[in-house]
Amino acid sequence: MRLEELIKTNSAIVENELDKYTNTSDGYGLTEIMRYSLLSGGKRIRPFIAIESYKLFAKDGADIKKVLPFACALEMIHTYSLIHDDMPCMDNDDYRRGRLTSHKVYGEAKALLAGDALLTYAFDVAASNTLVSPKSVVLAVRALSEYAGFSGMAGGQMIDLDSAHNVNSYESLKEMHSLKTGALIKCATLLGYYASTDEPDKSVEKALETFANDVGIAFQIRDDILDRIADTGVLGKPVGSDDKNGKTTSLSYLTVEEAQKEVDKFTGEAISVMTKLYETYSASEDRTLADFAKYLAERNK
């Protein structure tokens, strides 16, 4: 299957699962608000990476049902972080993925609560994975909470809030993005692995984390470039908003050409790490994650 078809296929599967998980009249109207953001058609990058990481390591004909709860949990955590980041006290964004943000539609209190409930539900969904061992579930829950928490994604957001003090160089900016974006991508690679085994190998975990960190940084810099040069219609959000908001991005330190060179450098490193992993797991002829790293580096939206 060509990569773009696979992205569509995986995305449709994840979409369907996310719909099923939240299709309930429980929640006193809260699930409707959770669904508004969760089912608004994101790229589903983290679930894709989790699923393909699982397929790389699975020895059992890759029954992806084993990784789907983890993949959905990742997307729920990603979505909660977007809802909270968009709130007036954070980035104060009115639009996300071409639609009004949650707090613009439902008000701040309910948006806050929907974010809380999505974060909470992510752990329920991950912990209810009965197709893997309890030991695998515990590994997944620990990774989700560590990479989403104060030493991961939330820590990155904290740096961002204090960015006037903390982000004063290209290096510190990369550190922030390594947490804000990279942490959950790392978690995605690990969760795929944990769905395949409950006795993970430290060296594999380390390789996956390096791959994911490179992909995360390249992804973020490509995002900065697209915000400057993309077509608004293609991007689905206003172009030039970073400049308008005086936001510090990689383009505060680099030209567009230099930035794309960085994207290519980190992507090259990611592909090289993944190639070594393929060699170790030589049974696998699957080059999807390396191809996906390249795809993200070259994307136009």
Place this chain on the structure above:
Amino acid sequence: MRLEELIKTNSAIVENELDKYTNTSDGYGLTEIMRYSLLSGGKRIRPFIAIESYKLFAKDGADIKKVLPFACALEMIHTYSLIHDDMPCMDNDDYRRGRLTSHKVYGEAKALLAGDALLTYAFDVAASNTLVSPKSVVLAVRALSEYAGFSGMAGGQMIDLDSAHNVNSYESLKEMHSLKTGALIKCATLLGYYASTDEPDKSVEKALETFANDVGIAFQIRDDILDRIADTGVLGKPVGSDDKNGKTTSLSYLTVEEAQKEVDKFTGEAISVMTKLYETYSASEDRTLADFAKYLAERNK
């Protein structure tokens, strides 16, 4: 040991654990904000219930270390809910436990983030409990996420936000409190049980939930009474704030005398359910949870 001494002892143990869990320079300043609310001297009711529920069922001389991670996770989730509930878009409270609320000290964005990070960390702490089986951990994580999520505590908060529409009788008010307060107390009794076994008995779970629901409702009504009649110095927050804020409480439907009768009725039911549980687990001479239900019903702060 007398009950009040036991409350102090357990509280000190939990305090010490919460301190250790968050005593880290990770988090880019975020853990400091988490600690501000987490270590502000709450009653530690949920950890107490979890610990004593564990001691009721444990057959191994009650090494309470097995339940402490679960007890701390409960307190972290309780604290996150307070931080978010106090925010301007929710209840807009400036004081909590006699101190400025998190958003008054650190600003809304960081308070929001500290709440998110506490909720996230709760699952890390629970899942890192290596003194019980992975199966017990999975039971605990599922219970935490279900009782804190959209069909539990967050659902209760959602009803509260829509209370003008949804809470128009004493019965619907009780339903709201059964979720907002009761859900996490239920979870506390279950987590104590799960720390003692990874093959829980449905009928025990049901009895614990009934006990906890009764305790939760009695607790909330007693809270309403104290808000009307207590001494500000003893209570640690302004008396009469519910009336001042036009808040719907049990005293919107009942006189203080009727309300205290309800407290006593629910407490009596709770004690009766617990007495039956003691009879089943006749090895236990421990009457702590029944005594604690009585203590909560009669408390003055």
